[in-house]
Amino acid sequence: QVQLVESGGGLVQTGGSLRLSCAASGRTFSNYAMGWFRQAPGKEREFVAAINWSGVSTYYVDSMKGRFTISRDNAKNTVYLQMNSLKPEDTAVYYCAAKAGRYSRVGVLNPDYWGQGTQVTVSS
Numbered sequence: 001q002v003q004l005v006e007s008g009g010g011l012v013q014t015g016g017s018l019r020l021s022c023a024a025s026g027r028t029f030s031n032y033a034m035g036w037f038r039q040a041p042g043k044e045r046e047f048v049a050a051i052n053w054s055g056v057s058t059y060y061v062d063s064m065k066g067r068f069t070i071s072r073d074n075a076k077n078t079v080y081l082q083m084n085s086l087k088p089e090d091t092a093v094y095y096c097a098a099k100a101g102r103y104s105r106v107g108v109l110n111p112d113y114w115g116q117g118t119q120v121t122v123s124s
Contacts, residue, residue, distance in 0.1 A: 009118030022096030029077040035109035038092035093117040
């Protein structure tokens with residue numbers, strides 16, 4: 001079992017930045033690909049970004065490319081999502097996710113574990 005705890009959400013103005021963190025525990029963190037999803041009010045949960053076990057391979061939804069950056073620190077069992085140039089449409093609950101496996105490359109993640117989510121609100 002893997003436990004995932006997100007932090008770093010909050011209220012930010014349009015054009016601002018936030019860095020989300022997700023602390024993992026329970027299993028060997030470097031045995032998992034990690035990712036971020038989000039769910040806006042009234043919408044389905046959508047994939048945002050993923051990173052492989054070593055951090056070498058990353059994958060983003062096209063609309064996030066250039067604005068969001070996913071990274072990980074295996075020594076700290078933590079994955080991050082740096083979000084810049086935020087827009088009101090980025091308002092959502094952001095979820096951390098983990099997929100077992102040391103994949104050399106990642107795409108859209110099909111997670112085995114989910115965090116509880118952290119709220120990000122971008123005001124116009």
